[in-house]
Amino acid sequence: MHIQGIIDSAVEEIGRTLLGKEPQIRLALCCLFARGHLLIEDLPGMGKTTLSHALAAVLGLSWKRVQFTSDLLPADILGVSVFDANNGSFNFHPGPIFTQLLLADEINRTTPRTQSALLEAMAEGQVTVEGETRPLPQPFFVIATQNPIHQSGTYPLPESQLDRFLMRLELGYPPPRAEREMLERRHSAALEIKHPRQCIDLDQLEMIRVAVSQVHASDNLLDYLQRLVAYTRQSAEFEVGLSPRGALALLDCAKTWAAMHNRGHVVPEDVQLVLPAVAGHRLIPSGDYAGDGHALVDLLQRNVDVVGP
Amino acid sequence: MSILQQVPRNALVWIIICLFALLAPHAGRLPIWILALYVVAVIWRLQVHRGRWSFPSRSVKVAMILSGFVGIYASYGSFIGLEPTVALLLIAFALKLVELSHRKDAYVLLFLGYFICITEFLFSQDLSVTLYALVSVTLVTTALVAIHRPGEQEFRLGTIRVASGMLLQAMPLMIILFFLFPRFGPLWTVPIKSHTAKTGMSDFMKPGDVASLSQSADVAFRVKFDGDIPAKSALYWRGLVFSRIEQGVWSALEFYDIPANQRRPQEVIGDGEPIRYSIIMEPTQQNWLYGLKYARSDTRGVMQTSDFRLFSPVPVETEYMYTVNSWANVAVDEVLSDWRRKTETQLPPTGNAKTRKLSLDLKAKASSDEAFVGLVLDTFRREPYVYTLRPGLLPEQDSIDAFLFQSMRGFCEHYASAFVFMMRAAGVPARVVAGYQGGEINPINKTVIVHQFDAHAWAEVWLASRGWVRVDPTAAVSPQRIEFGLEEAMASEGSFLSTVLLSPVRYRSVPLLNLLRLRYDALTYQWQTWVVGFDNERQFDLLRSFLGETTAKVFAVVLLGSWALVLLPVAISLLFKRDIVPVSPLGKHYRIFCKRLARLDLIRGPGEAPSQFAQRAVKDLPDYADPLWQITDLYNQLAYADAKLSAANAAKDLQHFARVVSRFRPKRHSAALSKETEL
Numbered sequence: 002m003h004i005q006g007i008i009d010s011a012v013e014e015i016g017r018t019l020l021g022k023e024p025q026i027r028l029a030l031c032c033l034f035a036r037g038h039l040l041i042e043d044l045p046g047m048g049k050t051t052l053s054h055a056l057a058a059v060l061g062l063s064w065k066r067v068q069f070t071s072d073l074l075p076a077d078i079l080g081v082s083v084f085d086a087n088n089g090s091f092n093f094h095p096g097p098i099f100t101q102l103l104l105a106d107e108i109n110r111t112t113p114r115t116q117s118a119l120l121e122a123m124a125e126g127q128v129t130v131e132g133e134t135r136p137l138p139q140p141f142f143v144i145a146t147q148n149p150i151h152q153s154g155t156y157p158l159p160e161s162q163l164d165r166f167l168m169r170l171e172l173g174y175p176p177p178r179a180e181r182e183m184l185e186r187r188h189s190a191a192l193e194i195k196h197p198r199q200c201i202d203l204d205q206l207e208m209i210r211v212a213v214s215q216v217h218a219s220d221n222l223l224d225y226l227q228r229l230v231a232y233t234r235q236s237a238e239f240e241v242g243l244s245p246r247g248a249l250a251l252l253d254c255a256k257t258w259a260a261m262h263n264r265g266h267v268v269p270e271d272v273q274l275v276l277p278a279v280a281g282h283r284l285i286p287s288g289d290y291a292g293d294g295h296a297l298v299d300l301l302q303r304n305v306d307v308v309g310p
Numbered sequence: 311m312s313i314l315q316q317v318p319r320n321a322l323v324w325i326i327i328c329l330f331a332l333l334a335p336h337a338g339r340l341p342i343w344i345l346a347l348y349v350v351a352v353i354w355r356l357q358v359h360r361g362r363w364s365f366p367s368r369s370v371k372v373a374m375i376l377s378g379f380v381g382i383y384a385s386y387g388s389f390i391g392l393e394p395t396v397a398l399l400l401i402a403f404a405l406k407l408v409e410l411s412h413r414k415d416a417y418v419l420l421f422l423g424y425f426i427c428i429t430e431f432l433f434s435q436d437l438s439v440t441l442y443a444l445v446s447v448t449l450v451t452t453a454l455v456a457i458h459r460p461g462e463q464e465f466r467l468g469t470i471r472v473a474s475g476m477l478l479q480a481m482p483l484m485i486i487l488f489f490l491f492p493r494f495g496p497l498w499t500v501p502i503k504s505h506t507a508k509t510g511m512s513d514f515m516k517p518g519d520v521a522s523l524s525q526s527a528d529v530a531f532r533v534k535f536d537g538d539i540p541a542k543s544a545l546y547w548r549g550l551v552f553s554r555i556e557q558g559v560w561s562a563l564e565f566y567d568i569p570a571n572q573r574r575p576q577e578v579i580g581d582g583e584p585i586r587y588s589i590i591m592e593p594t595q596q597n598w599l600y601g602l603k604y605a606r607s608d609t610r611g612v613m614q615t616s617d618f619r620l621f622s623p624v625p626v627e628t629e630y631m632y633t634v635n636s637w638a639n640v641a642v643d644e645v646l647s648d649w650r651r652k653t654e655t656q657l658p659p660t661g662n663a664k665t666r667k668l669s670l671d672l673k674a675k676a677s678s679d680e681a682f683v684g685l686v687l688d689t690f691r692r693e694p695y696v697y698t699l700r701p702g703l704l705p706e707q708d709s710i711d712a713f714l715f716q717s718m719r720g721f722c723e724h725y726a727s728a729f730v731f732m733m734r735a736a737g738v739p740a741r742v743v744a745g746y747q748g749g750e751i752n753p754i755n756k757t758v759i760v761h762q763f764d765a766h767a768w769a770e771v772w773l774a775s776r777g778w779v780r781v782d783p784t785a786a787v788s789p790q791r792i793e794f795g796l797e798e799a800m801a802s803e804g805s806f807l808s809t810v811l812l813s814p815v816r817y818r819s820v821p822l823l824n825l826l827r828l829r830y831d832a833l834t835y836q837w838q839t840w841v842v843g844f845d846n847e848r849q850f851d852l853l854r855s856f857l858g859e860t861t862a863k864v865f866a867v868v869l870l871g872s873w874a875l876v877l878l879p880v881a882i883s884l885l886f887k888r889d890i891v892p893v894s895p896l897g898k899h900y901r902i903f904c905k906r907l908a909r910l911d912l913i914r915g916p917g918e919a920p921s922q923f924a925q926r927a928v929k930d931l932p933d934y935a936d937p938l939w940q941i942t943d944l945y946n947q948l949a950y951a952d953a954k955l956s957a958a959n960a961a962k963d964l965q966h967f968a969r970v971v972s973r974f975r976p977k978r979h980s981a982a983l984s985k986e987t988e989l
Binding site for chain 1: 316318463894896918921946951
């Protein structure tokens with residue numbers, strides 16, 4: 002089956018439960034295909050959890066969900082060794098992290114200690130409990146959701162940890178038409194909301210990943226990428242520019258996006274489409290800059306010339 | 311606000327430095343409240359920058375402007391004139407800083423700053439002022455550079471290097487423009503400085519005037535002789551002639567006091583070789599010029615009065631240069647008119663009875679007028695008269711009696727005045743002449759520097775068949791004054807420049823300081839002859855000496871040619887610099903494509919990807935959908951697709967792309983025309 006066909010059907014499937022959010026769904030898929038972890042940030046009740054459930058279902062992955070609270074401890078995620086009186090030895094009880102897709106709900110409600118335990122696992126693909134290193138199943142994805150940090154009772158993720166997430170998505174309010182449809186469904190209850198069915202299996206996932214790795218990024222495109230990155234490092238509006246990891250993330254996502262749209266090479270539009278999600282959480286406006294992160298990405302996109310000298 | 315409109319911190323610091331640098335040369339002339347305003351403005355702006363205070367509201371701004379006007383009026387009593395106008399400009403400069411928020415405000419402020427640099431020249435065109443103006447221009451340019459560097463949030467001294475580099479590059483152009491740019495007469499005139507004190511001699515003289523002038527070490531004028539410099543004792547620079555005495559005050563004749571037929575000087579034939587010299591006067595705000603005896607000037611605008619002085623119809627407001635020919639031995643006014651004889655012997659009817667009696671006694675003893683002069687001088691020589699800068703006060707009434715018979719202490723004006731009084735009392739025509747005597751010879755460039763402390767007053771007596779003869783009674787009392795100058799004459803008294811502590815002239819005895827002072831003075835002389843005195847006439851002379859007779863056409867060619875010559879290296883260096891940034895041929899052709907569309911007001915924003923741009927363009931120019939997409943697809947293909955697949959064809963593809971682009975010449979009117987025909 003054609004990659005674009007697979008993806009279209011997956012998008013359609015998720016779109017059944019999360020109405021009117023096609024661009025975000027595509028970006029979320031792009032993130033997962035690029036082997037990245039995803040952070041969804043928005044106010045409560047915007048569909049963060051719905052999206053992550055649907056993603057898990059569509060990919061047919063084994064998934065577990067952890068609701069992060071302020072009293073959650075690292076062991077609650079990673080697992081503990083319990084002494085078994087019957088055979089006189091310690092038995093390891095793996096925590097919820099031993100799964101292919103971990104839904105970390107409201108990650109910023111838990112303490113930095115627990116956050117860092119999760120983030121280590123995300124970076125390494127393995128966990129170390131009581132001195133023993135255990136690999137996590139493959140593939141391993143984390144989809145974390147968080148409320149905007151200015152809400153009370155939250156521990157904002159530091160910049161260094163935000164960098165571990167390949168993309169950050171914001172869902173926003175649904176368009177009026179989609180919201181109307183949602184309300185009508187609930188009202189009539191005629192259509193039972195079906196659980197999304199699996200559209201992509203592991204083989205297909207692997208196929209997509211091979212396709213991504215074959216996407217060509219020309220010199221012209223890399224020049225453009227470097228101009229983008231350089232701009233964030235030189236202009237006064239940016240407190241901190243994009244890190245080399247950020248630049249790699251941008252390239253990976255742009256390549257994935259090109260592959261998802263059946264193209265063998267990356268064009269600047271690919272970069273521009275993934276740019277807000279990839280760079281938004283990595284850029285910090287400088288103290289003198291009045292705008293927020295969105296304005297910053299917009300500025301970056303507008304001011305950096307696509308066509309080289 | 312976009313970052314591009316903000317004023318970076320570095321620029322703000324430079325702007326504030328400029329502000330004070332531009333204020334400094336004016337500070338001495340300004341009322342104190344303007345200086346306070348500057349401090350307040352800077353503090354306010356800094357507090358705004360720190361986020362403590364906010365920008366002034368509109369009503370506060372209006373109030374500040376109005377109070378600025380009121381303050382000017384209160385301090386100067388008028389808005390017209392140089393000082394109030396410049397003060398107004400400086401106030402505007404400070405207030406603009408307070409509301410400086412966008413980059414465009416900074417532009418206004420800094421361009422105003424350049425203008426303020428120039429206003430300094432309205433007050434003085436001294437070499438030091440020019441050097442300071444160069445510093446100011448560098449600072450303003452530095453601030454201008456700084457506002458174009460949005461990234462700089464820290465103060466950077468290095469910015470000045472960029473600005474200096476730019477100004478150094480502009481220097482040759484500046485010199486060419488200075489020497490070659492046509493010099494028109496003033497298109498408008500600036501009102502005369504209303505408050506500037508007139509300096510130097512005034513047109514009346516009472517006892518003590520010259521003595522107080524002698525306390526100044528300022529330069530009065532500089533003289534350059536064509537040949538050898540005459541002996542110091544012969545350097546009597548005549549400036550004013552006082553023919554009238556009223557209540558103890560000598561004054562010069564006004565133009566209209568003289569009968570119409572005698573306003574022109576009598577014809578004098580200068581025989582033999584004249585002494586030729588040129589004089590550069592420091593500004594005095596007065597009309598009279600100085601020259602040795604029987605001076606005639608061939609400089610346009612210099613006139614001669616009936617008492618053989620040089621005279622400028624317009625007051626000397628800037629350094630003024632004129633050349634003079636002098637014949638020292640020629641007789642002037644050999645025939646004295648009745649009116650002149652009457653005027654030059656006139657005395658108040660009463661007063662100074664003892665002096666009159668002494669005069670008549672001596673006259674009775676003398677066989678001729680000449681002998682009489684000798685007798686009077688002998689009296690000065692014989693009696694214990696003291697030449698002093700501290701003569702003490704004389705009574706209003708009979709002051710000459712009091713001086714001659716009681717105090718016996720006086721400065722040159724006392725002796726000259728008493729001498730002339732005695733002459734007139736005996737019916738011999740005589741008058742007081744005021745000016746300067748002697749001068750300092752600068753060995754470095756062989757000029758004579760005449761200072762204010764060389765101010766002197768002496769007498770002229772009319773003798774039959776010899777005309778007016780100079781008699782200096784001071785020489786009888788203190789020969790050192792004439793031979794060596796005032797400093798020597800006052801050596802024992804220690805009163806020379808006793809009130810001016812910081813004048814470099816005071817430290818003439820320190821060889822190194824003296825050398826530096828004379829070097830600087832020589833430099834000033836060069837400056838005045840070559841720069842300040844470089845007017846339209848000298849410009850023509852200069853060109854003529856290179857090119858022969860010049861026409862306007864030649865002038866223009868020389869100006870433009872030398873201009874081009876100076877800019878050529880800049881152009882060449884720019885040309886080579888461009889090559890440092892490699893230009894990809896693909897990008898170049900795509901930009902040509904964009905340029906063609908830009909002519910139709912379809913401008914690609916930098917962040918707009920080719921396909922997005924094409925979409926927009928097609929919407930606007932549906933007729934050209936095919937070529938637009940063809941070019942865009944080709945570009946995308948060449949720029950982003952995997953080149954390895956078609957490496958062999960790359961050059962060919964590029965050629966093809968270039969051809970397609972060059973054939974693409976969109977026009978709007980075809981679409982418009984077709985619409986019209988439809989209508």
